[in-house]
Amino acid sequence: MSTTEGLRLRLKLARKDFQLNVDLDLPPTGITVLFGPSGSGKTTLLRCVAGLERPANGLVRVGSELWHDEAHGVYVPTWQRDLGFVFQEASLFEHLKVQDNLAYGLKRSKKSGASQALARAIELLGIGHLLHRDTGHLSGGERQRVAIARALATQPRLLLLDEPLAALDLARRHDILPWLEKMRDELSMPMLYITHSADEVARLADHLVCLDKGSVKASGAAQDVLARIESPAIVGDDAGVVLRGRVALRDSVWHLARVEFPGGSLWVRDNGIAVGQSVRLRVLARDISITAHETRDTSIQNHLQGSIQAIADDAHPSQALVRIRCGESILLGRITKRAIDALKVRVGDAIWAQVKSVAVIE
Amino acid sequence: MHFPLNQDAWDAIALTLQLAASATAVLLVLATPLAWWLSQTRSGWRAPIGALVTLPLVLPPSVLGFYLLVAMGPHGPLGQVTQALGWGVLSFTFTGLLIGSVIFSLPFAVQPMQNAFESMGARPMEVAFTLRASPVDAFFSVALPLARPGLVTAAILTFAHTVGEFGVVLMIGGNIPGKTRVVSTQIYGHVEAMEYAQAHWLAGGMVVFSFAVLLALSMLRKRVGQVLP
Numbered sequence: 257m258s259t260t261e262g263l264r265l266r267l268k269l270a271r272k273d274f275q276l277n278v279d280l281d282l283p284p285t286g287i288t289v290l291f292g293p294s295g296s297g298k299t300t301l302l303r304c305v306a307g308l309e310r311p312a313n314g315l316v317r318v319g320s321e322l323w324h325d326e327a328h329g330v331y332v333p334t335w336q337r338d339l340g341f342v343f344q345e346a347s348l349f350e351h352l353k354v355q356d357n358l359a360y361g362l363k364r365s366k367k368s369g370a371s372q373a374l375a376r377a378i379e380l381l382g383i384g385h386l387l388h389r390d391t392g393h394l395s396g397g398e399r400q401r402v403a404i405a406r407a408l409a410t411q412p413r414l415l416l417l418d419e420p421l422a423a424l425d426l427a428r429r430h431d432i433l434p435w436l437e438k439m440r441d442e443l444s445m446p447m448l449y450i451t452h453s454a455d456e457v458a459r460l461a462d463h464l465v466c467l468d469k470g471s472v473k474a475s476g477a478a479q480d481v482l483a484r485i486e487s488p489a490i491v492g493d494d495a496g497v498v499l500r501g502r503v504a505l506r507d508s509v510w511h512l513a514r515v516e517f518p519g520g521s522l523w524v525r526d527n528g529i530a531v532g533q534s535v536r537l538r539v540l541a542r543d544i545s546i547t548a549h550e551t552r553d554t555s556i557q558n559h560l561q562g563s564i565q566a567i568a569d570d571a572h573p574s575q576a577l578v579r580i581r582c583g584e585s586i587l588l589g590r591i592t593k594r595a596i597d598a599l600k601v602r603v604g605d606a607i608w609a610q611v612k613s614v615a616v617i618e
Numbered sequence: 619m620h621f622p623l624n625q626d627a628w629d630a631i632a633l634t635l636q637l638a639a640s641a642t643a644v645l646l647v648l649a650t651p652l653a654w655w656l657s658q659t660r661s662g663w664r665a666p667i668g669a670l671v672t673l674p675l676v677l678p679p680s681v682l683g684f685y686l687l688v689a690m691g692p693h694g695p696l697g698q699v700t701q702a703l704g705w706g707v708l709s710f711t712f713t714g715l716l717i718g719s720v721i722f723s724l725p726f727a728v729q730p731m732q733n734a735f736e737s738m739g740a741r742p743m744e745v746a747f748t749l750r751a752s753p754v755d756a757f758f759s760v761a762l763p764l765a766r767p768g769l770v771t772a773a774i775l776t777f778a779h780t781v782g783e784f785g786v787v788l789m790i791g792g793n794i795p796g797k798t799r800v801v802s803t804q805i806y807g808h809v810e811a812m813e814y815a816q817a818h819w820l821a822g823g824m825v826v827f828s829f830a831v832l833l834a835l836s837m838l839r840k841r842v843g844q845v846l847p
Binding site: 365 | 742748751753756760
């Protein structure tokens, strides 16, 4: 994909502990998650896009706007780039009230419809009751929501978020995630979102870029990248796939809902989501087991017919990751190599996947 | 009881306050950009300039006063310039005193501000840049308001330190009544003339003033958590 619509990044920057060297074409809408361990260069990459860091060799183009092209001597300073930046810590201006924090960028962006944009951001993030407070009298989650609204109020072409939830405890994270999902669904603004949380990847990512030691390990649609088993994007207990489906049926007797996705359907806990609504399902590799034939005498309710597409080594030598194709969808399963040997499964074999647990994440 | 302060003493007090207020005003304007530069720069000049700014803190006032006197005198480089500009010679004038006070109190103005700017970190300015503020705009709308406790500390310390200076004033000013005689040199004059009653009143006043300043500073520090230099 190389369009003039999307985000084009080519960055080279030497640091003491690593070398950032990326060449990326990113989609013009949705959330692109930059994922990787700490020290992989995620934050440096984001700071280069914002112009807070200047790479020796760089190209940053957002749609038709060129922000940095070292080869042609173009370098637009940060304050002239049409972007919003949300830092890890909320970084509100302590000398200003919440309202004045929100108005700070708005006053300077000189765009039409600015006050409507602010009103919308305030409503979107539910901070209307905080406007007259001092920043010191906000909880961590409130501070971060104000910081996000402050960035949104300038109606940027691109929103950059550097681990906006990392400084918050688990409860506060779960307070903010729905707001971020709402932003993704209601705004057409593209976002670059840094995280090292697999949960946030599963919930938010449309596009996923995996970074390691300053270079790109994988970049593509989140569903595809998560379904890779050779050098998987997410290793360990969090390995798994995300499926997009639709609620087809709600069973009021057992409090379950059936979600259909391309290639099958799964029973999940009924969270009150209306029939017809689209949802994301997260299925972890550790929750999948394989049988050669369909088994009825098991407590596991979800069985999917599929075929083995690939088998690869997992992190531990006793285990393997298997890639299972179910219609148009892909599942990842983690099973022991001994089980593979005992069942005599090979690539191409038809099998049944038993799904022990599914999380509805949207 | 006979109130012992005569006209000379009142003149000295008025001149002291005038000098301290002027020095503070000049220093806030000069020291703010200097402190900002010292807090931000990665230039190799940072260390030598920083040391130069701190020099008046350790140098005997008489040394500083001596060099200033020579420089401002009719044959000194500064004196040549001021004469060429038609301002005459500045030694033994109020302007000369002011220049001496500004240099003498420079570290007391720069250091609290520099600390305030440094403890703020780079983040607030970066946030301002991402919200469309130019560097100058961000400096006035973010850095300066956030560093306000440092600015207040700098102003109070500069004022108090100028009130309390003696050596530089004596060297440059020459202790001329009504013109360059401030409280500290007035006290010296009283003592030399064995007028202990007058000296007591002025000296006691200085103690009370200095104590009040330090008390105010420590209360300010408690309120805003500001560090003294």
